[in-house]
Amino acid sequence: MYLPEDVLEKAKEYNVKFVRLQFTDIFGLLKNIAVTVDDLKRALDGLLIFDSSVLEGAIKNRERDIVLKPDPSTFVVFPWRPREGAVARLICDIANPDGTPYTACPRYVLRKVLAEASAMGYSTMAGTEVEFYLFHGDDKGNPTTDSHDRAGFCDLSPIDMGENARRDMVLTLEEMGIDIGSSHHELGHGQHEIILKFDDVLAAADKFITSKFVVRTIAQRHGLHASFMPKPIISMPGSALHCHISLYRLGNNAFFEPESPRQLSKDCLHFIAGILKHAEANTAITNPLVNSYKRLIPSELVPVYIAWSEHNRNSVIRIPAYRGQQTRVEVRNPDPSCNPYLAFAVMIKAGLEGIKNRILPPEPVLDNIYQMDQEQRDALQVRRLPHHLEAALAELAKDEVIRTTIGDYLFNRFYQGKLQEWERYHNLIHPWELKEYLPVY
Numbered sequence: 481m482y483l484p485e486d487v488l489e490k491a492k493e494y495n496v497k498f499v500r501l502q503f504t505d506i507f508g509l510l511k512n513i514a515v516t517v518d519d520l521k522r523a524l525d526g527l528l529i530f531d532s533s534v535l536e537g538a539i540k541n542r543e544r545d546i547v548l549k550p551d552p553s554t555f556v557v558f559p560w561r562p563r564e565g566a567v568a569r570l571i572c573d574i575a576n577p578d579g580t581p582y583t584a585c586p587r588y589v590l591r592k593v594l595a596e597a598s599a600m601g602y603s604t605m606a607g608t609e610v611e612f613y614l615f616h617g618d619d620k621g622n623p624t625t626d627s628h629d630r631a632g633f634c635d636l637s638p639i640d641m642g643e644n645a646r647r648d649m650v651l652t653l654e655e656m657g658i659d660i661g662s663s664h665h666e667l668g669h670g671q672h673e674i675i676l677k678f679d680d681v682l683a684a685a686d687k688f689i690t691s692k693f694v695v696r697t698i699a700q701r702h703g704l705h706a707s708f709m710p711k712p713i714i715s716m717p718g719s720a721l722h723c724h725i726s727l728y729r730l731g732n733n734a735f736f737e738p739e740s741p742r743q744l745s746k747d748c749l750h751f752i753a754g755i756l757k758h759a760e761a762n763t764a765i766t767n768p769l770v771n772s773y774k775r776l777i778p779s780e781l782v783p784v785y786i787a788w789s790e791h792n793r794n795s796v797i798r799i800p801a802y803r804g805q806q807t808r809v810e811v812r813n814p815d816p817s818c819n820p821y822l823a824f825a826v827m828i829k830a831g832l833e834g835i836k837n838r839i840l841p842p843e844p845v846l847d848n849i850y851q852m853d854q855e856q857r858d859a860l861q862v863r864r865l866p867h868h869l870e871a872a873l874a875e876l877a878k879d880e881v882i883r884t885t886i887g888d889y890l891f892n893r894f895y896q897g898k899l900q901e902w903e904r905y906h907n908l909i910h911p912w913e914l915k916e917y918l919p920v921y
Contacts, residue, residue, distance in 0.1 A: 484521075484525075487524060487550075487555045487570070490555060490557075490568075494568070495563065495564065496517050496520075496557060496568045497516065497517055497566065498514050499515050499517060499523070500512040500567065500568070500569040501514070501515060501523060501550060501569075501570055502570065502689075503548065503571065503573075503585075503587070506584060506819065506890055506894050507768065508586075508822070510692065513530065523548065523550055524550055524552070526547050526548075526549050526575065528548055529545045529546070529577060530545070530546055532582075545576075545577050546576065546582050547579075547582075548573075548574065549575050550572050551571050551573060551686075554569070555570050556657060559652055559656065560698070560701065571587075571689070572587075573585055573587050573591075574587070574588065583887045583889050583890060584887070584889050584890040586819050586822050589822060589885065589886055589887065590681065592885075593824075593828050593832070594682060596829070597727070600835070602729055602734060602832075603680070604725065604728075604828060605684075605726045605727075605728065606680075606681045606684040606725050606824060607675070607677055607679070607723075608687075608688050608722065608723055609720070609721065609722040610675070610676060610688065610691055610692070610721060611671065611720050611721070612671070612672055612695060612706050612707060612708050612719055613627065613671050613672070613706070613709075613719065614627070614642045614670045614704045614705070614707075615627060615704065615706075616703075616705070623705035623707065625712050625713050627668070629642055630669050642670065643665075644702070645698060645699055646665075646672050646674070649663075649694060650663050653694055659679075660674060660675065660676065660677065661676065661677045663675065666719075667716075674691060674695070684824070688816075688820045689820060707719075708816040710771050710774065710816070711772075711774035714774070718782070719816055720775070721815050721816040723811045723814055723824070723827065724810050725808060725810075725811065726806075726809070733804065733806070734748070735748035735751070735807040735809065736748075736805070742790065742844075743803050743807070747835055748807070748809065750837075750840070751831035751832075751834050752788050752797055752831075752841045753834040753839035753841035754830045754834020755796070755827060755830045755831050756788065756841055757833070757839060758830035758833070758879060758882055759813075759830075759865065760863070760866055761826075761876045761879030761882045762826045762830060763866050764898065765822050765823055765882075765886075766814035766818050766823045767814065767815050767872065768817060768819070770869050770901060770902060771817075772815050773866070773868045773869060775815060778794070779794070779850060780848070781793045783813045784813070784864055785845075785850075785863070785864060786862065786864065786865060787845045787862045787863075788844050789849075790844060792847075792848065794849050794850050795849060796812060796813050796865070798812055809831070814827075822894075826882050829882070830882070842860060845860055845862060849862060869898060869901070870899070870902045870906070873899055876891075
């Protein structure tokens with residue numbers, strides 16, 4: 481792990497001239513402020529002050545100063561930039577000018593939850609499956625939804641015309657120290673997936689944010705637009721961010737119990753129960769766009785049902801076949817538009833609450849939930865995720881555990897911003913309405 485003095489030494493060694501200080505706003509959008517290498521030491525010392533509106537996504541709310549505190553462990557030089565006058569980046573925490581944590585910093589929210597897990601005796605690891613589309617641009621360079629190919633799941637070139645771009649993305653990520661499990665073409669035309677290997681949760685969130693930035697950058701160099709929009713094409717599968725989470729105690733996987741049914745420990749069952757209990761509220765964080773709910777439409781593969789299973793991919797939680805040290809819980813409903821720091825924070829907090837209160841989940845659902853009627857689902861205690869963003873926000877507002885996790889200040893900013901987003905959408909007259917009603921009424 482780098483110390484501040486290591487960063488200064490590396491910057492000199494690699495002839496770095498500019499450093500991007502990166503962070504996410506509360507909605508998960510990556511931001512950055514570039515400084516010259518001459519200001520790098522001041523940045524590392526926490527002496528660069530900015531306005532909080534850059535974090536909160538509302539220019540009019542210019543009400544306080546904040547400090548960017550670079551995390552030395554995230555220092556990396558961009559491989560695609562020229563070596564002469566190189567550009568590097570550091571991911572930052574946000575602090576108040578007096579050095580205390582800024583409560584609306586998403587990274588701080590996740591750190592708090594991880595500290596709680598540590599106090600309970602757990603270390604937490606996670607990996608992500610990152611899905612996205614590659615599209616063409618128009619003559620003016622604006623993105624379209626014209627897909628790059630007509631390939632399907634795990635197809636090869638020449639059908640998979642994005643293979644070269646995807647390979648360059650993987651090679652670039654690995655050069656930046658991000659370990660890749662695998663990559664392949666997904667179900668949709670022009671849809672791809674890159675699987676990021678397990679790491680501690682904060683690093684996993686950092687690496688997901690980095691992967692989005694790298695994928696878009698490399699796509700652009702191939703003349704393409706990479707989109708992480710959850711459902712860009714109505715006739716094609718949506719893009720997910722499947723999150724795999726494991727807890728460890730004293731170096732051993734806390735979810736694994738070889739003598740118990742399904743080889744899952746009580747801690748694992750409690751963790752599952754906690755996530756299921758808070759699933760409706762968490763959806764506002766894990767699926768934060770109006771468009772997110774166009775993906776969460778019932779089908780064979782879409783996780784809209786609040787249940788758990790070893791096989792059903794339309795349940796919120798699936799338990800992959802891995803056992804031993806690799807035993808994990810896969811949360812399937814998040815999408816890549818989410819803020820990963822907040823998403824991991826609320827999922828892990830919900831799981832920890834399940835462990836603290838020793839909640840047990842219903843029995844796993846073995847049959848296909850999508851093919852059941854409502855009476856059958858009710859008998860199995862299967863609920864549905866919220867149908868749209870406004871409903872998810874209402875659930876978030878009611879859930880004291882999740883509200884407390886993200887904090888009142890961040891909750892209010894997030895809630896108001898997302899409610900305004902919903903109202904902007906809701907107040908529009910959709911083309912479907914004109915087509916459906918104008919000729920008749």
